[in-house]
Amino acid sequence: MLVLCAVSAPRNAAAGVIGADTVWQGEVSVTDDILVPAGVTLTVRRGTTVRVAAAESTKTDPEYLSPLTEITVRGRLVVEGTDAAPVLFSGEGKKTGEWAGIIVDHGTATLLDCRITGADAAITVIDGILRLKGGTLQENRYGLTAQGRTSEVTVEESRVTGNDYGLFTLQGARVVTRGTTVAGNRKKDTHAAVAREEWPVKSLAPVAGPPVGRRYRDEVLRGETVWQGRVQVDGIIRVPEGSRLVVMPGTIVEFSKKDTNGDGIGENGIMVQGRLVAKGTPRLPIVFRSAEAGKAMGDWDSINIMNSAGAQNIIEYCRIEHAYRGLHFHFSNVAVNESALNDNYRAIQFQESVVAMTGNTLCGNRSGVQGRDSRVLFTDNLVCANLMGGNFFRTELTARGNRFVGNAKEGLRVREGVAAITENLFDANRYGFLVADTFYGEINRNSFTNNLEIGISMKNVDNLQVRGNVIAGNGFSGLMVQDARAVIGGNLISDNGERGIGVQTFDGEVSGNSFIHNGRYAIDLDGKKDLAAPGNWWGGDDPEKVILDRQDDPARGVVRHDGEMSEPVPFAWPLPSLLTDITWRGAMTVERPVTVLPGAVLSVAPGTTVRFAPEAGLAVRGRLLAKGTADAKITFTSLTGNEASAWDEVLLEYATGSEITHCVFEHATWGVHSHFTNLSVKDSLFSGNYGGMRFRSGPVRIERSTFRGNTIGIRSYIGNAVITDNTITGNETGIFVREKGGGLAISRNNLAGNSGYGIRVGDFNDEDVDARGNWWGDGDPSAAIFDGRNEPGIGIVRFEPHLNGPVAAGVGATP
Template sequence: MVTSMSLSRIACAGTALVLALLSLSMPNGASAAVMTTDTVWEGNITVEDDVLIPAGVTLTVRPGTSILVVAAESTKTDPEYLSPLNEITVRGTLVVEGTGKLPVRFFGAEKKVGSWAGILIDGGTANIRGCSIENADTGVSVADGTLRLSGSALRENRYGLVAQGKNTRADLAGSRITGNDYGIFTFGGALVATGDSEVAKNRKRDTYSPVSREFVPPAKPPVAEGAPVGRRYRDMVLLGETVWQGRIEVDGTVRVPEGSRLVILPGTIVEFTRRDTNGDGIGENGIMIQGRLVAKGSAERPIIFRSAEKARRAGDWDSVNIMNSASGQNLIEHCRIENAYRGLHFHFSTVAIHNSTLMDNYRGIQFQESVVVMRGNTLCGNRSGVQGRDSEVDLADNLICNNQVGGNFLRTTLVARGNRVIANGREGLRLREGAVTVRENLVDGNRFGLMMADIYHGVVSRNSITNNTEGGISLKNVDAIEIAGNVVAANGLNGFNVQDSGALIKSNMISDNGERGMGIQSFAGVITGNDFAGNGLYAIDMDGPEDVSAPANWWGGDDPGRVIFDRRDDPALGTVRQDGANAAPLPFVWPLASVATDAVWRGIITVDAAMAVVPGAVLTVAPGTTVRFAAGTGLEVKGKLIAKGESDRKITFTSTELKEPSAWNEILLEYATGSAIAHCSIEYATWGIHSHFTDLSVTDSVFAHNYGGMRFRSGPVRISRSTFRDNTIGIRSYIGNARIEDNIITENETGIFVREKGGGLTVTGNNIFGNSGYNLRIGDFNTEDVNARGNWWGEGDPGETIFDARQEPGIGLALYEPYLEKPLPLGAGTGEKP
């Protein structure tokens, strides 16, 4: 019997343990182990490299087997794998046959938490019994796969079990998940049944099951399927200049040598048959460019690269490979690349990728030692979006969504700006070793937002890092980094995780994170000028013995000692030095031009450019917040606005500088159904609120010193207990459906102006008086009567303060009788009396 073996790339048949050592040396020197036939492990097994069980292959582990996994955080780039640590990845079937007397054990050679990745079930099936799994980052991770765990123990791992994806099922019976940092984490609709298992005594948290944000990527437009194949290629070399158009089929590897060029015209469909000679589940046909590639489609007629198989799937073909092509820029523009192992793959090359879509690949884009420009692309629904190393990268205005891993960059000079990195199953962006500039990106709804390790220089500024289900920003062994002007908010556990790092962390909004604004193990930098507010347990939670400098921050109106956990709570910890704490919020400039996902504004928010709340997003403005608008700016809401202050903590919308009407534009709500304004003060705008086709409630608010307080079209709108004072026009209605009740409308030029079709209005129970022109004016194009009964119009005859058909025949009447003889005792949300 073979009792010990080092795994490289092994195929074993039955119990005979026939060894076929087929080492695959990758460009970086790492090696991979792919099982190509059913395999049995027994005895003592040493795993020195990654192990992959592909679809259709079963690995069986006999009772009493001991599997030692060597620690190796490599720079591997293989798209098959999900972690830089050694991992056992299951896309086929894993059967572990341990017993009470002869258990199976998986453990790390270093016998410390996180020394290997763990068992990763990626679409496969695992039946594990009588087994202990130790020292891993994640004992067992299941993504869109199936796990049966019985009579087993997951212990001394960072995570015991992570289950992710709506197609994931995990059934536990008689097992123990104890002594890990975290027990069971469940994301994205995974179903976990713990049965009679014990999930307890994990160091930080036993269970965590947040509601994951769903993001629907752009739909793929249909492709005309009827065109016949115009040309077929097997293994072939294309010399000189070759032009492809129509429908091309590749049944081999097409090579374009140095000095030659391949030009692909708009609307071309390039399809690759599936050829898998080594049985590893990965197709091998593709294109090899050593000359130059120009694939320039158009928005209306994109170029398509995809599988030729009827049932297309990721990995059916290899890649568009570009090697040693740096003399001129290779161009990929308006292309769609699907079903590949690596959609685009290049080394030592200069490549521009513009406005292209890469979906349903193992990895969308992979490169090294290259100069790369990626602008305006969509990388969604791949196992990995983009991975690059040792390169210069300009990453701008891309959508990277719904991948297992969004972007992974090693030793790069990276400028990432204006990207949307959304809803990736693991990391949104992982940056390791290099110099980076990360500016004005949205990193939202991933498991981890921005992970940075061993970075020696960089700037992270004006990003929105929000709603990530576990953590926002992770810093490990970084230095000379400035992190400034970011929103780090509403992340599931921690806004920041900081370990062995030095940075200047200043002028950020760190708010509404589930447990901690910052969790710090060791930090040698400065944390200053930040707004900490609304974090679940602590603004800063120390987890190490060294002191931290955190002067001149705002701690959300709380006593810093209450929201900071440090030596004052546990003498083994360092102290957070918070000299010169600010008593009031520090002004914060909102970093992005849109609110593209749910967000909370707190403190003092400055809007320095026109801003939009996109459809589907909810902007919540917290009580006590002041929002200041620069000249010419405003807020356009096509999602939802919830601005509900409190009687003693009002919300203020105002100008940054000028204190006069029209100093800023307006808050426009368009199809923003469900929005609500309460206990707000809106001043110095052109129009405070401008509402179109929106079910809107406005209560207990003050509109003052604007050109117009509020105007609306359609509705329904409800305006109550509010004051409209010192505006040119208090309220203007155009084809409106509204109830205006219990308000004070005074000292405006026109109190209420009904421009057209006022028959849908009910104006009642208000004090409408002292307006210098008219209390109520019917517009020249309004032919409908307006129900304005039951109001107080000031002293004297109400008709003298109303302009309607009595003054201009042909327009509607204001039906103001009966009217009140004295003012109502209205507070209008301000406590003032008329």
């Protein structure tokens, strides 16, 4: 069936889902969201004018992607404009950003001779296909944004001009332009960004399960019902008030697809008004999934929990897949723990509820979680690789220890309400964290890193505290502030692409922060009101050179930067682990053990000092690049004491490719402790530790370094290493070969002046040690060696020929 909207006076277009091939022509007014689903074509005839109503709603339908009115294409859009009769898409009020724009979401669009104005983004392509010819994208916030590796965009003979931003290419989208002008956009014409890598969504292994043991159609479950084995639902299950549904560990619940209105969304599901207890175990999770052979997102509706505010509903160790909304609850008390929700339109949605979510994985959905008018405890969850991560409206939100990573739009959006955001990671999203219209809250000790555009965006907020965050490596701005009253202090703001902080209107103070190595400006003051920024460290730069204000443009306010710090403001690293690449700069404090996880790279910039609290250390299971210079060494030292073992160690395990150059390690239990790592240590000083360095396996190269004043300088256990051109002196034992020393090559070192031995061979070492060509001090070299000559049965240190004088070895020397 073909639906034709052809009118001489404006009329409303069909709102919501277009269920059949449709033609627009004449004047069409869009008053609500439009969705073109897969298998459906929307055609817009030449000369048509489409006017879209301005609306910023709190809509909850997972199939839509913006709070603004949008035209979303998952099927096909064909715009048949001509040079003589172009098609116009615009907002009703003709203001920039009043409607969302055209969103090609895994669909296909061919747009000929059209003009798009007034949108947030004129065209957004998310893993879709677009051909734009003869188009004009003007007076929008964004002209064209293409995102995702499977996006294919061709732009011919078009103009992208007069927008805030022009053409953005994100996450590997393929964009080809021919005869196209992208120029005259107010803030930036073109931008391309790719996160370090796409966040992987681990496919959950399919669970075969037993044959179907119980089958339901539309049915009411009264009293207490227990499900176990394999259950198939071909309708809607209702659990009325006063009844309880218990799902046993290992149970598989499958929903067949029923789609009576043809919108592509399944309607079967569960409606709980009593209580649901679904407690799996790590070994026997409960699975809720589609029953279809070709399982797909939206095959079934949801687990709905409504008006169940008494005893807590429990969902624990569950897998929820292929739903429209995996979990959906209103006016209820719900705990969701240790569960995985993926391949759903929206993983979790709720309102007017008390919700606790801990240890869950919400990955690979269109939307991770959306909640409103609720009290929410959200801790230790992974929200990754969704189109949209988290969205909370009018909530009392406590979010702690979560990871919002690799989401195509925002990691987390909070609007209105009260929020406490602490010790979370926001990494590799398009936008890290967006907060608007809130009246109180705190954003403390989080990591906002490597987001493609902005780390934190604050708009129309009051009484907000922003302290102790690392805001680094974001594509445009670390922090964007508009109409905000807040305290911004004690943050590390570094390595952001264009600016550390961009400010339009701000009432508060920016103080006690470290601004280091941001692209163009540390602070870009775009508004007319002055900004107080006293007592910051500007990374060794002249503040006037890294601040954009009235000195550069008379239309701007003044950034008052009195009392600037002469050295870095100490910054306490906020998270227990590093999941993605990061650079430490300035003065870092490690108050508890920190782990660099596999796949991540920790770079430490020249001149950085890292201070460790007692018992704190750094465990590297990814890669460490601590590459200082002769004039700007990196120091790893104690926070509180100057004695040996005042802090733990830098441990490298399977950290292949790590490099340590021009570093100082002092007052540690072990400065460096390396296991099974291809490691290079050069031009470094190990002093005042219990042990300077110890290693197992390797290969390790230790060159031109000094080990002085340690109980043990170097210890090898089943080691494979080259130790050359070092000064190893003033220790109790210079080199201790605990076991299997045959893999060592020790040469051209100064091994004199150790109080015990230059080299001591351990009781379990039965291999000889190659230590030819070293300086042992005056006298017989064997006096500085403990080996098989002293204790029969252990290996011999082969030291002949030996050097007759010291070599120019140690920190800064050359071989």
